[in-house]
Amino acid sequence: xxxxxxxxxxxxxxxxxxxxxxxxxxxxxxxxxxxxxxxxxxxxxxxxxxxxxxxxxxxxxxxxxxxxxxxxxxxxxxxxxxxxxxxxxxxxxxxxxxxxxxxxxxxxxxxxxxxxxxxxxxxxxxxxxxxxxxxxxxxxxxxxxxxxxxxxxxxxxxxxxxxxxxxxxxxxxxxxxxxxxxxxxxxxxxxxxxxxxxxxxxxxxxxxxxxxxxxxxxxxxxxxxxxxxxxxxxxxxxxxxxxxxxxxxxxxxxxxxxxxxxxxxxxxxxxxxxxxxxxxxxxxx
Numbered sequence: 001x002x003x004x005x006x007x008x009x010x011x012x013x014x015x016x017x018x019x020x021x022x023x024x025x026x027x028x029x030x031x032x033x034x035x036x037x038x039x040x041x042x043x044x045x046x047x048x049x050x051x052x053x054x055x056x057x058x059x060x061x062x063x064x065x066x067x068x069x070x071x072x073x074x075x076x077x078x079x080x081x082x083x084x085x086x087x088x089x090x091x092x093x094x095x096x097x098x099x100x101x102x103x104x105x106x107x108x109x110x111x112x113x114x115x116x117x118x119x120x121x122x123x124x125x126x127x128x129x130x131x132x133x134x135x136x137x138x139x140x141x142x143x144x145x146x147x148x149x150x151x152x153x154x155x156x157x158x159x160x161x162x163x164x165x166x167x168x169x170x171x172x173x174x175x176x177x178x179x180x181x182x183x184x185x186x187x188x189x190x191x192x193x194x195x196x197x198x199x200x201x202x203x204x205x206x207x208x209x210x211x212x213x214x215x216x217x218x219x220x221x222x223x224x225x226x227x228x229x230x231x232x233x234x235x236x237x238x239x240x241x242x243x244x245x246x247x248x249x250x251x252x253x254x255x256x257x258x259x260x261x262x263x264x265x266x267x268x269x270x271x272x273x274x275x276x277x278x279x280x281x282x283x284x285x
Contacts, residue, residue, distance in 0.1 A: 123267035143237030145187035161200030
């Protein structure tokens, strides 16, 4: 009896699926494709911000909630369910910058914009321009904060400054950091070969063990590097010393060759972290 029931159900299953597919019309297919595209573009926009880590955390919580329900862990399921509900209520507050930016992009017709990638020749040229600008600034003791975006986008940081979107050249960077101008004290954000924004505000580090020699500019560079994968180049206004920050670490007193060794991997598919570069230097010594 049971075997016949299973066989009958298995025979009916293809027919049921065929019936479901027959009810799907061209407009339903278009509807599904549009929803998929919208969700993909939303993911792209979140991928360009530090908020993507919050989204991943929400997904993990939802998976845990479903698992607790399936395993009939009632106390854990109740707790997770209430927690997820509270988080969804707080989402408009947490993602306020992203929601505002999404509406701006939609109104400006840039919701479906494409990213621009660098080839090897452009990458070499950009590194040369950056190296030239940084050490010209260093020689004149002009303070500078240069943020190089990697995989984790920094649109939320860019929103705190003035949007520029100009081609990066040494002369352009020198003009941006002219003392006693509105953009001098803020950071610039570079994405690919474009300077996206200037005069941006960076979060300060909470690390109290740092040297007292490091001022606000260096602490802001370290603070951002603690929160994302960007590489931040700092030029000291007092001493002209060139430093780089990554993963909450700072390496100071770089010469042009050492700076280029940090900058080159930024524009390649395989990036090299500060820890790997420092380890290689120690091995050579």
